[in-house]
Amino acid sequence: MPTPLFTPAQVREMDARAFDRGTSADALMERAAGHLERAVRDLAGYGYGLRVTILCGKGNNGGDGLALARRLTDVGARATVCVVTGEETLEGLPAVQRDRWLARGGTLVSSPQEALVGADVTVDCLLGTGAAGEPRDPYRTAIAALAAERAQGTPVVACDVPSGVDAETGTVAERAVTADVTVTLGAEKVGLRMWPARGRCGDLVTGDLGILERRDEPVAWSLDDRDADHLLPFPPPGAHKRQRGRVLIVAGAQGMSGAAVLATRGAVEAGVGLVTCLAAPGSRDAVAGAVPEALTATFGDLDDRDDHDAAVADVLARAQDADVVVAGPGLGRGGGPTALVRALVERLERPLVLDADAVNALAEVPEALTAPRANALVLTPHEGELARLVDGPVQRNRASEYAADWGATVVAKGPGTVTASPDGRTWVCASGSVALATGGTGDVLSGMIGAVLAGDVDLARVAATVHWHGRAGEAAAALRHPAAVRAGAVADAVPTARARMAGDPGPRPGAPIPRPEDRR
Ligand SMILES: NC(=O)C1=CN([C@@H]2O[C@H](COP(=O)(O)OP(=O)(O)OC[C@H]3O[C@@H](n4cnc5c(N)ncnc54)[C@H](OP(=O)(O)O)[C@@H]3O)[C@@H](O)[C@H]2O)[C@H](O)CC1
Numbered sequence: 441m442p443t444p445l446f447t448p449a450q451v452r453e454m455d456a457r458a459f460d461r462g463t464s465a466d467a468l469m470e471r472a473a474g475h476l477e478r479a480v481r482d483l484a485g486y487g488y489g490l491r492v493t494i495l496c497g498k499g500n501n502g503g504d505g506l507a508l509a510r511r512l513t514d515v516g517a518r519a520t521v522c523v524v525t526g527e528e529t530l531e532g533l534p535a536v537q538r539d540r541w542l543a544r545g546g547t548l549v550s551s552p553q554e555a556l557v558g559a560d561v562t563v564d565c566l567l568g569t570g571a572a573g574e575p576r577d578p579y580r581t582a583i584a585a586l587a588a589e590r591a592q593g594t595p596v597v598a599c600d601v602p603s604g605v606d607a608e609t610g611t612v613a614e615r616a617v618t619a620d621v622t623v624t625l626g627a628e629k630v631g632l633r634m635w636p637a638r639g640r641c642g643d644l645v646t647g648d649l650g651i652l653e654r655r656d657e658p659v660a661w662s663l664d665d666r667d668a669d670h671l672l673p674f675p676p677p678g679a680h681k682r683q684r685g686r687v688l689i690v691a692g693a694q695g696m697s698g699a700a701v702l703a704t705r706g707a708v709e710a711g712v713g714l715v716t717c718l719a720a721p722g723s724r725d726a727v728a729g730a731v732p733e734a735l736t737a738t739f740g741d742l743d744d745r746d747d748h749d750a751a752v753a754d755v756l757a758r759a760q761d762a763d764v765v766v767a768g769p770g771l772g773r774g775g776g777p778t779a780l781v782r783a784l785v786e787r788l789e790r791p792l793v794l795d796a797d798a799v800n801a802l803a804e805v806p807e808a809l810t811a812p813r814a815n816a817l818v819l820t821p822h823e824g825e826l827a828r829l830v831d832g833p834v835q836r837n838r839a840s841e842y843a844a845d846w847g848a849t850v851v852a853k854g855p856g857t858v859t860a861s862p863d864g865r866t867w868v869c870a871s872g873s874v875a876l877a878t879g880g881t882g883d884v885l886s887g888m889i890g891a892v893l894a895g896d897v898d899l900a901r902v903a904a905t906v907h908w909h910g911r912a913g914e915a916a917a918a919l920r921h922p923a924a925v926r927a928g929a930v931a932d933a934v935p936t937a938r939a940r941m942a943g944d945p946g947p948r949p950g951a952p953i954p955r956p957e958d959r960r
């Protein structure tokens with residue numbers, strides 16, 4: 441099942457409703473501590489005799505830590521606790537937890553450095569969702585001490601969020617905790633799935649507090665392999681190639697054949713009935729040579745002012761034979777590509793995927809983006825391209841606003857790609873590898889998206905394809921080295937990645953890939 445993701449403010453509302461139903465804040469804190477205790481023991485593999493150092497702040501995050509110390513003692517672990525702001529700063533529930541800890545025979549160590557000596561596991565209960573901005577002292581110093589201990593090999597469990605990480609936006613303070621496991625409480629917070637925050641969390645575990653209700657609407661979703669595989673098309677038995685979808689790729693101006701080749705390969709490897717690539721003459725030959733499975737043709741000269749109307753008309757006519765059009769990879773910049781993109785956005789009555797130069801062209805004619813249109817539009821900008829479209833700094837966690845403003849599905853590419861559809865659904869991609877941060881991988885993705893939409897324009901499929909492309913990047917990195925993956929290797933890995941998502945552990949000659957009805 442897709443994982444629902446919420447903002448910290450939503451989780452606070454869930455808390456408030458739980459209080460209205462009669463659940464006490466104390467009970468929630470005890471539940472939180474129970475999840476932390478399990479995570480600590482799971483990480484270490486044992487509990488009895490385990491030396492656990494818990495660094496606490498003065499808020500409820502610190503209160504969770506004090507409750508944890510008591511629970512760990514109950515199972516025979518040795519908890520060392522430091523309240524970095526001083527125990528006298530605690531008020532309310534954290535103060536109640538402190539008193540319970542002291543009544544249980546626990547003690548408090550005043551210096552974080554001293555508390556960390558000899559720890560097998562450390563727990564970051566410094567700052568949670570109530571904190572904002574750059575951690576101030578004494579938190580700052582405590583975070584540095586925790587980092588130094590981790591550098592010596594002592595793992596860190598973060599309570600709710602790694603301190604210094606913004607659980608709404610995914611931004612990370614200059615001084616922030618890097619955890620090995622993060623136990624996120626109540627419901628998964630969206631910012632923890634976004635980068636750079638995701639890189640600070642380690643394994644993400646959700647600690648259910650019984651506060652999430654059916655009516656809670658997540659701001660985003662995260663797909664796993666099975667979710668993504670189920671969303672992706674599976675060829676109906678007996679289908680002929682036209683029924684399996686036809687993609688037209690408009691890419692590759694003169695001298696820019698590589699992008700056209702990669703986008704065409706993306707579509708072919710993703711599996712679709714027919715792929716046609718329209719490119720400038722030299723690029724067309726390159727595509728024909730590199731991807732024999734695709735049909736190829738040329739578009740007129742987009743650079744020639746007198747001819748570009750004819751080129752645009754030709755592309756629109758050819759699009760009549762396609763279910764989906766992908767435009768942009770290596771299309772070039774200037775009046776011709778801009779006129780073509782504008783015509784496609786305004787006049788094409790087919791789903792349209794715009795990538796790379798086509799996104800740049802669209803930034804030249806922003807009125808085309810907001811005008812009513814007859815097609816489903818998917819934009820796949822990387823950060824630089826998105827910045828041109830929004831004309832200012834980009835926040836990927838605002839992709840859903842961009843999608844609503846433009847009536848388009850926005851795939852905001854980067855680590856933890858965010859896909860937002862105009863109907864208000866948002867997905868944060870959990871797959872991928874730094875191997876994808878190399879030229880041409882976006883072209884592969886655009887072709888793949890074209891292929892999956894050729895059967896059915898379900899926009900959740902776009903998010904599933906982003907997940908699939910991420911898995912292909914991981915598979916290519918595993919076969920080679922993350923530092924040495926070229927985009928063509930990502931395209932090569934697309935079919936195997938899908939087989940693995942479907943539950944196939946690896947190549948097994950002769951073994952059929954299970955059909956959807958056998959898997960569900
Ligand atoms: N449903 C749940 O998820 C539950 C979560 N619990 C835990 O509660 C925390 C949130 O607790 P809260 O008390 O709201 O906040 P924090 O513990 O995160 O701490 C806030 C204190 O931090 C100070 N602060 C704020 N910003 C900074 C900063 N940049 N540098 C230093 N200090 C900062 C702030 O003090 P001020 O005096 O500055 O206002 C606060 O005192 C949640 O994360 C969970 O761990 C519940 O236990 C169970 C239900």
Ligand SMILES: [K+]
Pocket residue numbers: 501564565566567568598599600601602603
């Ligand atoms: K924390």
